[in-house]
Amino acid sequence: MEDFKFDVGEIKKEHEHSIIDCTFTWEVPDFLDRTEKAIRSPSFSFLKADGQWADFNMVVFPKGKTKESKYITMWFRLNGNCEPDWFTFTIKIKNDEEFNPKNWFPSPTFFDTTKNENCFEDLEFKKNSTLVQNRETLLPNGAITFLVNIKNEIRERKPDPSEDLAQDLDYVFPELEFTDFTIICGEKRFPCHAFMLTARSEVFYGMLKSDFKEKINMELRIDTIQPDIVYEMLRFIYTAQVEDMSLEKTMDLLKAADQYQLLGLKDICGTRLVKKLTNDTVFSLLILGDTYQEENLKGKAIMHAVKNAKTLIKTPGWELTTREHPRLMIEVTSHLIQDKDSE
Missing domain, CATH: 3.30.710.10 (Potassium Channel Kv1.1; Chain A)
Known part of the structure; x- marks a missing residue:
């Protein structure tokens, strides 16, 4: 792992509310020209509201996690002793003033480590085409700078x-x-x-x-x-x-x-099956979600099929599902067309 530039921003302490607010920056040089699939950040350490240290790190996929992806993809993971805490984090690119929730994350994303939530994976962060079109603003001298804000709050749990x-x-x-x-x-x-x-x-x-x-x-x-x-x-x-x-x-x-x-x-x-979505399982789970009206599973399966359409369209699963469930595949095709129109 390269030793990227890493600065700790202002740390705000509000002990009366048991809140710690930290902002970090992570600068990655030559972002669009990098050949590796994934880039891992250094560990970001911070003092939590309970006086204990914790750290987190990020992984960014400059060209997306898959060949078909049009977005920068990110992972974010909390490490260390993080119970029984509550966190929010916000990520954005320096100099990016647009407010488009589809392309970045200005609103807080929550971690509740009392429920073993300590990792977010496959966050589709920003379109690659947007970076290219705004290279001078977002990639000065070829470097991208991520601004990461993390808040930690300890909430007193009352007996339940x-x-x-x-x-x-x-x-x-x-x-x-x-x-x-x-x-x-x-x-x-x-x-x-x-x-x-x-x-x-x-x-x-x-x-x-x-x-x-x-x-x-x-x-x-x-x-x-x-x-x-x-x-x-x-x-x-x-x-x-x-x-x-x-x-x-x-x-x-x-x-x-x-x-x-x-x-x-x-x-x-349904929630557990969403985590099992792959190119091998997507059509069986799509049919299951549709048949039993599990809308979240069906929706995520459609998104997976659209995202990986170039690969899936060549598989027997695509042909079989089109033949036996034409109405369902019309929905997939409709979302695929909408995705292409939005490019």
Whole structure:
């Protein structure tokens, strides 16, 4: 890693609010002429509001992370002891006065390290064409200067009785007692509580409120879902927690969540599947998001397909999806045209 010019800006301290406000600059020479794919910044160290030191670093991809990308792409990662803190950061290019949220980040981006958030990846920062067109202003002598502002605030956490409830339910879930209802899946039997099922799922509520056989027998047979998926569905019903699962299992869990109207579980699965978007998975996840009305997953899959269209259009997945899901691929094509028009 080269030793780039690195200056620490003004540090503002507001101890009455437990806030630290720091601004850093990172100058990268010959930015548009660099041959390496990624450039890593030095570590930026700062004294947090709690008196402990922390540091962060950035990685910038001058020509984007992929060949098809039209944007500078950035990563930002907090290091060190960062719990239980709350951070915001802002990045912009020196001398850039435009206010266009699509191209840069003037509004704060949040980190909540109490939720293990310490890294943002693949931030599409600014179009390469914009840098070329404004070379004299944004790249004086060929160098780009990033201005990075980071704020750290310590928020006092008040005891939350609901956390005790969640912990207690998580503790008892593996071996439930005093049960009054049973879900049968293959050779597996899952004893559980009718009141929990009805409180968490409109489907279970309707099933057990009416005189269906499930209410009469106080049991439900499920033949369309695998036992491990049923177990994870019940885990969510009791604890609002979900184990990490493979791509296929997460897709199956989303389908089960949709079937039993567990909207919170469906959102969790959709969010996790977004992180599994690749050129190999994009079409199956696009179809899944559309079929089960998981709009965030569908939207991110469309964005991925548009961003990587030059590669994907040559694959069997593009042809198969076009043939079997023409309406869906019309949406992808429409976004692709809009993207080209905006260049």
